[in-house]
Amino acid sequence: MPRPKKVWIADDDESIRFILEKGLIDAGFHVNVFEDGNEVVNHLEIEKPHVLLTDLKMPGRDGMDLLDTFKNEYPNIPVIMMTAHSDLDTTVEAFENGAWDYIAKPFDLNGAIDKITKALSEKKKNQKISSSKEEIDLKSGKLIGKSNVMQDLFNSIGKLSHSNSTVLLYGESGTGKELVARAIYEHSDRQKKKLISLNMADIPIELLESELFGYEKGAFTGASQKKLGRFEQAHEGTLFLDEIGDMPFETQTRILRVLSSGEFYRIGGTDPVKVDVRIIAATNQNLNDKVKSGAFREDLFHRLNVIRIALPPLRERKEDIPLLANYFLNKYSDELKSEPKILSSEVEELFRHLIWPGNVLQLQNLCHSLTVLSSAQEIVMSDLPNDLIIQKKGPDLTWNDMLETWASKELLNGEDHILNSTVPIFEKTLIKVALKASKGKKSEAAKLLGWGRNTLARKMQELDF
Secondary structure: OOOOOEEEEEOOOHHHHHHHHHHHHHOOOEEEEEOOHHHHHHHOOOOOOOEEEEEOOOOOOOHHHHHHHHHHHOOOOOEEEEEOOOEHHHHHHHHHOOOOEEEEOOOOHHHHHHHHHHHHHOOOOOOOOOOOOOOOOOOOOOOEOOOHHHHHHHHHHHHOOOOOOOEEEEOOOOOOHHHHHHHHHHOOOOOOOOEEEEEOOOOOHHHHHHHHHOEOOOOOOOOOOOEOOHHHHOOOOEEEEEOHHHOOHHHHHHHHHHHHHOEEOOEOOOOOEEOOOEEEEEEOOOHHHHHHHOOOOHHHHHHHOOEEEEOOOHHHOHHHHHHHHHHHHHHHHHHHOOOOOEEOHHHHHHHHHOOOOOHHHHHHHHHHHHHHHOOOOEEOHHHOOOOOOOOOOHHHOOHHHHHHHHHHHHHHOOOOOHHHHHHHHHHHHHHHHHHHHOOOOHHHHHHHHOOOHHHHHHHHHHOOO
């Protein structure tokens, strides 16, 4: 019978040590617990663990010190970091310094055991460790979150820090796809080269290919000199293609050729141009549906869909809303050189229950407005704009809340012209209600709707009543 694997736990919190020790022993592991990093290092003279689970912040020798020790002296022993300090920089720093995985407190015990089991069952890959610890540019924003979905996202970014794989980001508008793309770039081996961005929806179709691939002098009227396209500008760096679901079919074919061969021709050119570019693409549309409808090339989809990362909407990470609001309020207060604003408990509770169809971007814009317009330091309900939709779950959910949710999903699924399909349904529903209230009397129903009788008759005919 094989001997149980040895798991060491280093944490200055006695309750954490107790919970993990009991759970791991019950799971069949041999467990040693330590209050700090010095105890761990001293015990290494006696024996070695199969895996180390260590807290990041501890008195004396902390988790990063331990990680450095294991990386240099025992590189084949997986180290899993634990911390309550949940931000992107901490996660990426841990991965860049050789951590096998990362657990955010408070954690699920079964999830922690699963990670330890996986660490023991897989050979730790030797990676070249980058010493770069770039900060996220505050002008572009900062990725913040303690929710499980954001911790998963941070983990993904950390694991991509030494990869050149193509990444496809998908999520609703306002979820921070560009910020995630920048984070992947800034924590990659290509961060010393350029990050070039292009929003496919912002460029007219007739100019898109020249933006991407450039052109030669004299290629067309007005081409007075050679121009380098975004692919050449991003050589040895990263190219971020936003809203790729809006890419014309003809352009998709040329993009596919570049991804397949690493070369292309400038418009009007006869010599191939070779490039080494890491692609990060993003979309708020359902590309699977666009492939099925023939609007997006299936082979290009598979070329882009190598590493797929979902960005959660704000309504699925409500515990992050106070953190984000506080960050934005401080950010804009600093810009205005004013005292930082704070949310009243009532406003904070309201924010937790809003649907936020515009996601983080909507929250950011609201915090900007409140910082500028609110006179007092504490933001109360009366400071909120009149058109802020109160969206609550359960019995308090209003029809416009549901309409907003429906519209967001339709757009995310790649639908368009939604107003054309929505207005007839809206009108037909109101006519039905008015006719029911008037017991079928059309003149009275027209009055209830604010229409003339002829308008009601025409609408009923158009809507096939």
